[in-house]
Amino acid sequence: MKRVYNFSAGPSMLPEWVLNRASEEMLDYKGSGMSVMEMSHRSKAFASIIENAETSLRKLMNIPESYSVLFLQGGASTQFAMVPMNFMCKYKSADYINTGSWSKKAMTEAKLFGNVNVIASSEDKKFSYIPENYTISKDIDYVHITGNNTIEGTRFTTLPDTGDVPLVADYSSSILSEEIDVTKFGLIYAGAQKNMGPAGLTVVIIRNDLLGKHFENTPSMLRYDVQAKGKSLYNTPPCYSIYIAGLVFEWLLQLGGVKAMEKINMEKAEILYSALEESKLFTSPVNKKDRSLMNIPFMAPTDELNKKFISEAEVMGLTTLGGHASVGGLRASIYNAMPIDGVKKLAEFIRKFEKENI
Amino acid sequence: MKRVYNFSAGPSMLPEWVLNRASEEMLDYKGSGMSVMEMSHRSKAFASIIENAETSLRKLMNIPESYSVLFLQGGASTQFAMVPMNFMCKYKSADYINTGSWSKKAMTEAKLFGNVNVIASSEDKKFSYIPENYTISKDIDYVHITGNNTIEGTRFTTLPDTGDVPLVADYSSSILSEEIDVTKFGLIYAGAQKNMGPAGLTVVIIRNDLLGKHFENTPSMLRYDVQAKGKSLYNTPPCYSIYIAGLVFEWLLQLGGVKAMEKINMEKAEILYSALEESKLFTSPVNKKDRSLMNIPFMAPTDELNKKFISEAEVMGLTTLGGHASVGGLRASIYNAMPIDGVKKLAEFIRKFEKENI
Ligand SMILES: Cc1ncc(COP(=O)(O)O)c(C=O)c1O
Ligand SMILES: Cc1ncc(COP(=O)(O)O)c(C=O)c1O
Ligand SMILES: [Mg+2]
Ligand SMILES: [Mg+2]
Ligand SMILES: [Mg+2]
Ligand SMILES: [Mg+2]
Structure with missing residues (x-):
């Protein structure tokens, strides 16, 4: 066996320690006589897997109790729609900072549900920088940024000051790579397949006072309040991906956080x-x-x-x-x-x- | 290592042959030097994994070219909403046969988008049977059944005759367990975590002439036409679950289909x-x-x-x-x-x- 250095933008490399554990535990997780893939999501064994994953992530990112941690499906692309479906209800308007392809896709989905104000954009220079001078609009439901731009190779080092307006960030490609202050955000989302685990898991960190503000006809699966109330077990979650992410979190804690x-x-x-x-x-x-x-x-x-x-x-x-x-x-x-x-x-x-x- | 007989309703047992393969290939898939979890979903290696999985499933279920096979996220619970979002647009009305808890959940989501006619129900006898005498309504977009009722232990052995109206079936807990005639259906959906693989993958089989009939403000990720056009790669799919499902399909083909x-x-x-x-x-x-x-x-x-x-x-x-x-x-x-x-x-x-x- 010869491992390669894989520079893929995602899915991407996982720690060998994690893959070895997964391989060893594949047919028999901790004496349970079954794989994590085979376990009921309502079993005690899985309950402790998902709880440990959440505890580790809270520790790693210093997430206060006033935030819920959700383990969802659908990728960051589903969040492009879930964010407006759950947040755009009052003013039907939100500010977006356009820093690349992923920001644009997020805006396209948001436009299905309300007004999108592009308050700043770096498209003039092929998205080679992060805009700095902009004004947050009045009467908006949230401000959206793409924290790290996977395709264009830029990242926010200074966050917009949104005052009382919730700041929403797509951190798909940089979550857990450097310290961020969770309390600055209303919601953070990230697909797992770069810094957390296999594709098929999306992590959402949401301030609890923002739950329950969705449009009336939002499907249950797409409601943050339903997912938070169900502790990510409203339906069958992506169990194996959560298990692998939990191992990645453990690896990161061991490494010093x-x-x-x-x-x-x-x-x-x-x-x-x-x-x-x-x-x-x-x-x-x-x-x-x-x-x-x-x-x-x-x-x-x-x-x-x-x-x-x-x-x-x-x-x-x-x-x-x-x-x-x-x-x-x-x-x-x-x-x-x-x-x-x-x-x-x-x-x-x-x-x-x-x-x-x- | 001692394996158990696990009677879980899902996630549930996987063939040992599959788990052994997954364990062996965990750190190095076929000399690629990486795990399937680490592979770009745009790589050649993954392209052949997803194509082979589709080819195997088409063979197993005898799925004609006039149907698309989609590998999605979100579980069957997301299909409860995607079906009406994509199909309920013309008459804003659909017939549901209520045969248990999962039918009821499907109906709850459909009601967010239109009119739900419960044309038959076995709730009178605690869902212990499949109703037989009912009439399909006029001017409806589709008829929905739960092919196998996981909680109540019943299954349809005779399908409703819906004429030209598309028949939609939730086969989450019985797909691939017995032969069904795909051409009788407009759409079949099933969560993978019972007969196909790990949780986090949902298989949808849809007749191509039914694509593109969604409500206008349906998010891209929830549109069957977008997913079909992208060949399940519109965004990052649940790659590892697709790989495991592909192995399960291979196992089933070897066994005789x-x-x-x-x-x-x-x-x-x-x-x-x-x-x-x-x-x-x-x-x-x-x-x-x-x-x-x-x-x-x-x-x-x-x-x-x-x-x-x-x-x-x-x-x-x-x-x-x-x-x-x-x-x-x-x-x-x-x-x-x-x-x-x-x-x-x-x-x-x-x-x-x-x-x-x-
Ligand atoms: C910053 C960012 N947002 C969103 C996405 C889309 O993620 P997904 O494929 O999980 O929907 C990606 C994928 O690379 C990304 O890099
Ligand atoms: C028949 C049926 N439909 C739907 C579901 C819900 O599936 P999921 O948890 O993947 O959303 C289940 C789960 O057991 C089921 O048995
Ligand atoms: Mg130079
Ligand atoms: Mg980008
Ligand atoms: Mg008896
Ligand atoms: Mg049932």
């Missing part, structure tokens, strides 16, 4: 960004101040060289380095589970490739 | 029903003609005896035999992956328990 992880992530990102800054062949399109720690787009001067880079890297065990289909070029996603050694190998390869191709 | 499985299931059910018929202690509440092959509710005369049965069975490695919280008593769910040996052991135990407690 988000603070320790953030330090490593800074180091990892620095290694790559330095290599790109030094480079005379590769360029990074992103405004330095707004750089993502997780997703690093870069490019050689020609499509041909990009392709060559991808295929030679593949041979070296450095995989999935193509940019998103919508932007092309190259992208290295270096989530929590990417070892620093993988990043060093990639930086070395960048230098080697440059020497050979300049 | 649904026809062969149906024969085994008949045999398994017969063993249990005979034991219950012979019994002077236990009773089965279900009308003989309408008995489920998958879920067999039964009961001793007192709650105390039911509890004693559950805990003594547990010691014998026969687990999760309690009835659903809403009805109490006992229930044995004997899905495809339950070996015939498990059913024989349970029948033996029923006889032994009776001798000791009568």
